[in-house]
Amino acid sequence: MRRIISLTVNGVVRELAVEPRRTLLELLREDLGMTGTKRGCSIGDCGSCTVLLDGVATFSCLTLAIQADGCAVETVEGLAESGKLNSLQQAFVERGAIQCGFCTPGMLMTATELLRCNRHPSEQDIRRAISGNLCRCTGYQKIVEAIKAASEDTA
Numbered sequence: 823m824r825r826i827i828s829l830t831v832n833g834v835v836r837e838l839a840v841e842p843r844r845t846l847l848e849l850l851r852e853d854l855g856m857t858g859t860k861r862g863c864s865i866g867d868c869g870s871c872t873v874l875l876d877g878v879a880t881f882s883c884l885t886l887a888i889q890a891d892g893c894a895v896e897t898v899e900g901l902a903e904s905g906k907l908n909s910l911q912q913a914f915v916e917r918g919a920i921q922c923g924f925c926t927p928g929m930l931m932t933a934t935e936l937l938r939c940n941r942h943p944s945e946q947d948i949r950r951a952i953s954g955n956l957c958r959c960t961g962y963q964k965i966v967e968a969i970k971a972a973s974e975d976t977a
């Protein structure tokens with residue numbers, strides 16, 4: 823049996839009928855066609871599915887769609903401003919923080935939450951914040967540098 827839910831995704835109100843077992847990740851990728859949010863492990867280990875749920879970095883693979891009823895969801899698709907990469911995205915590009923890119927959407931959402939809460943994070947703050955986001959390519963150093971650069975950019 824499906825239930826009607828209403829949520830705001832990147833500022834747009836969406837109303838959908840969903841099965842109670844449907845995850846927020848499935849809703850985003852399969853129902854809304856928003857494939858920026860990645861499915862890695864589906865069990866809360868990798869962080870590639872991270873979105874902001876009412877401003878809080880959340881694994882969408884572990885969140886039921888019905889739990890997002892009435893909430894504001896932000897995904898990587900919502901980060902660009904007027905069609906341009908925002909300063910955080912730009913820093914990832916410029917600092918070489920992207921290789922295969924699979925972890926990038928989740929990293930960006932985690933970093934977005936961090937920079938909203940702490941505009942001048944230390945390296946330790948950054949490493950702690952992204953500790954739930956796995957990257958198999960970069961060795962993390964470039965990602966840390968990119969987040970640091972973005973934080974200095976908004977000084």
Ligand code: FES
Pocket residue numbers: 860861862863864865866867868869870871872881882883884
């Ligand atoms: S896909 Fe959600 S934590 Fe890996």
Ligand code: FES
Pocket residue numbers: 919920921922923924925926956957958959960
């Ligand atoms: S850039 Fe490939 S997993 Fe992070």
